[in-house]
Amino acid sequence: MRSLLFILVFCYLQFGFSQDDFLAKQYLNDGAYEKALVFYEKLVEQNPRRTDYFEGLIECHQQLENYKKAEEFLLKKINAGNVYPVLFVELGYNFTLQDMPEKALVYYDEAVQKIEENPNFGYGVGFRFQKYALLDYAIKAYTKAMELNPELDFNFQLARIYGEQGNISKMYDSYLELIVIGRSSKSNVLRNIDDFITEDADNENNILFKKTLLQRAQKNPNVLWNELLSWLFVQQKQYKSAFTQEKAIFKREQGSSLLRMENLGEIALGDHALEDAKNVFGYIVENSHDPVSRLNAQLNLIDIDLLDADSKKYDSVQKKFEKLIAEYGYQPNTLQLPIAYANFLTFKKETPQPAIDILKTSLELPLNKFGEGYIKMALGDILVFDKKFNEALIYFSQIQQKLKNDVMGQNARFKVAQTSFYKGDFDWALTQLKVLRGSTSQLIANDAMQLSLLISDNSLEDSTQTALKKYARADLLAYQNKTKEAIGALEDILQNHKGEKIEDETLLKQGELLESQKDYEAAKFNYQKIVEFYGNDILADDAHFALAELYRNILKQPELAKQHYEKIIYNYQDSYYFPQARKNFRVLRGDSIN
Structure with missing residues (x-):
């Protein structure tokens, strides 16, 4: 009985304590400082070692301009001995709020001096200086701690501070040092540097980053600098220069993968820098020892040939495909070849039957369910082209059943709906589309919604x-x-x-x-x-985005493009195009984009 009573009392006290904690923080966040103060005084009395409670108490006093009470509390803590130097920062900031800079500086210097006793104080002191935007003192705290204990590394914090101060050169050095000593990944550092880099190669920050990398490359040759220069050139859309860096990397790392080169080619192709893309893929064909990489490069070169090809060029393209088929044959690891050839025969030469035969031959290979789905999806597309809707529906349905929880399965279901739409079976199409509106793929969900509304609106x-x-x-x-x-x-x-x-x-x-x-x-x-x-209907955002892209990319009228992106940003915030519209608008406005 006594044990039960003890447990009940303990639970009651714990509940009361938790409630006080919650209310104190809630009132503080809401700006109800007088109410918050009542709870923080109680919490500090019960838990004198909890720093978050006495920090909340100090903040309440300062917000209520009870600076003397905050000072008395902090001095009491400091005089108690075994002082944590963050308290000196707090006391100094209390004087800063009273416009008493001389007194404030005394305590700020004291906080930095305490780091000599224990360099591990550097992070807490530096972070507190950062909190109050005392950036020069934060730099002092971090650098002193690192000087006293080389094992400590605050380059990331320093880099952020230098960036805030506009000291871009020191920021770059701090970030690069993080990569050199292995304290941060290259991708993480580049995410932060990207805030300061633009597409303009003549931008001051771009020039400074390039200069910094070249200086480091001269002092300490390393492929890291080539990789970072390549990244910079890609941001500036200077793919030829990036290609030069990638070749240097490949030559220095003999036998290395050409994956970076493949990515560069894909980026250049996606940006319609066709000559640069051709050079990159041509280099991969000549130098790759991996048959799959080599084949992908050859197929990309064919895609480039087809961009402006007319029917007169199709014969030469077909010979290239036939040569590739003779070289690689039909294999489970090169399914992209028969699919690409089948799509060429169907959608370019308008001869679907040999394409169907090629893909049905490929289905006889020993394939896993994804490889089989890959072939059947392409085969279904070609059967739709040939108006063999029922047979196409069989293949799409098979994919849907075998890969129902995969994006490929969802895409197959959409193709069932789309094929039913072409066929005139609008009711069955709607049935499939209702399921897809909750798809994990936003693109599929958006397409499903558009087609669903098209059918339902025009049936009523x-x-x-x-x-x-x-x-x-x-x-x-x-x-x-x-x-x-x-x-x-x-x-x-x-x-x-x-x-x-x-x-x-x-x-x-x-x-x-x-x-x-x-x-x-x-x-x-x-x-x-x-x-x-x-303007008030479902396709208004599509039209605004289409106009914006047309003005931006084709008609070269950026101001008009900005107007239409802005319409989407302010009037269609739930639009599928909203994220891209906002990004493109900021680029046109001259913002730095992460």
Whole structure:
């Protein structure tokens, strides 16, 4: 019975203590300092060694301008002996708040002096100086501690402080030292340096970083400096210079992987720096001993050839594919080759049957479920192109069943919905899309929502679904790369279904196709029409983003691009395009982007 009574009393006291702790912090955060003070006085009395409680008490006194009481409390703590030097910083700051700098400096110096007794005090003292933006004193604390004990490393803290002070040269040195001594990863350091680097190679910070790296490379040659220079050149979109650094790295590290080179080629290709990308991939083909890397580079070179190729060049491209098939054959680790060849035969040469045969042959290989899904997805796409919808649905459904918890499975389900849409089975398409709106992939979820709304909105208004069937046909034509026919089919909807719900979807789709045909003025007209007449509807953010990208990348009118990005930032904060719009807007405004 006594044990039970003891447990009950103990639990009651613990509950009361926890409640006091919670209320003290809550009142402090809410700015109710008088109420918070009551609880902190009680907590400090009960737990005199808890630093967070006496810091809360001091803050309450200072916010209420009870500076004398804060001073008395701190002096009492200091005079008690075995003093933690952070208390000197607190006392000094108490005088700073009273505009008494001379007295404040005495205690700040005392705090730094205490580090000589124990260098481990350096972090706590330096951090407290940082908290109160006393950056010069924070530097003194950190550097003194490191001088007294070389095992301590506060370069990361120093780098952040130098950055805040605008002392970029010292910031770079501190960050680079972290990598050299192995106290921080290169990627972590570059994330912080990236705040100060822009795309402009003539930017003062860019020039200084390049100079710092070159000086270090001269004093202590190391591939690290080549890697960092390559990173800088990539940020500046100087891919040729980055390529030079990557070649130097590869030559110095004989037998090393060409993965960095592959990444550079992909970045250059994605940024449409085609000549630079060709040079990088060409180098990989000549120097790689890994057949998969070499094949990927060869396929990328073919992709570059196809960007501006017409039907006259297709024969030479086909010979390249045939040569690669003869060299690599059909293997489980090079599935990208038959898929790329099949897509070329289908979507470029419009000969789907040999492509289907190639992929069905590939399915006979010993594949795991992901390899099998990879082939079946490509095969399904080609069967859709060939209007063999039912067979395509079988393959997509098989992937969906075997990989239901993977993104590939979700993508297959979307393709089931899309194929059903092309087929005119709108009800089954909607059934699949409702599941996908909760997809873990935001892109799939967004596409599913768009297609779902297209079907549902245009089924309620028109029970015969005439316009929707026309749109599905036009969408299929676009999928088949019959772009001019698709544009014409969409124009038929715009002329014969004016004012209907489907008009904004039709304008957007036609605008995208016109843009792919480089008819930029016509595309711009379509997007502007959506913004003007459908500004409150679901596709308004799509139109604003399309216009912004068009003005930014093609028409070279950055001010107009900024206007449309800004519309998304302020009016469509739940838009899929919001993060990219905000980033692009800041780039155009001249901000440093992390």
